[in-house]
Each structure stands twice: as structure tokens, then as C-alpha cells.
Amino acid sequence: MSGAQKPLSLRPHHGLCIRYFAGKGYSEAFVQNMRQVIARLQDAPEQPVRLRAEVDAVCTACPHNLQGACETAEKVARYDAACLTLCGLQNGQVLPWSAFAGRVHQNIIAPGRLAEVCRGCRWLSVCLAEQAE
């Protein structure tokens, strides 16, 4: 990991949203920002990410981000907690994006636990369809 790179703030469950992003989202601005975040991580897999259960780089352009507070904070905090627990990671931990994506794959995606983590998410059917392809 390059010590010179500033960590990118990322909600833990967004490791799953990024994996299954299919160009759909809460608004056009949200989709554009999501594409930029994904491109940044794909271009630099060693980019460090700081896993924080709070509004992040993805939430920046979200219409549900009300001055730094998610409208569905309780629900997404549950997704974040489940993601961290299954991946064996801590809130606030910093690690390379590639290492985090690997943990998400190994501990949630490969064992088929996506629906368990994201229960109640309006996008779950989209992500499950992506997974089935």
C-alpha cells in the first residue's frame, strides 16, 4: 500500500454496492458519482479505503444524504455492521481497496450471503440478478 495515498472514506456495505452496480441509483448525480468512485478504485486497486459506518464518497451525491446524515441511517448501519462482522474487519480500519474487495468476495459473495447482509434494501433484486449472470 502506498503511504502517500490518502484513504478514501467508504461505508463497509458499499463494497457490495460497488461490486453489483448496474448503472442504477437514486438520481443521475448519484449514478455519475458512483461511476467515478468505481473508476477511481479500478484504476488504483491499492488505493487505501477507510471503512467507516457513516456518509462517505458514495453518499456525496446522494439525495438521501441530508447535510451529512443518511435518511435511512438505521438500516444502512445494519448493513455496515453485518459486512464488517462477516469480513472480520473493524469500523475505522484502513486497508487497500483490493484487500477489502477480496474479503467481501470471500466472506459474503462466494458463500451466498448477499441477501442476508442486504435484507430490506430496495436494490437487492437488481444485485441478485447481476449475481445470477
Ligand code: SF4
Ligand atoms: S442511501 Fe444513505 S448510505 Fe446509501 S448512498 Fe445514500 S446517504 Fe449513503
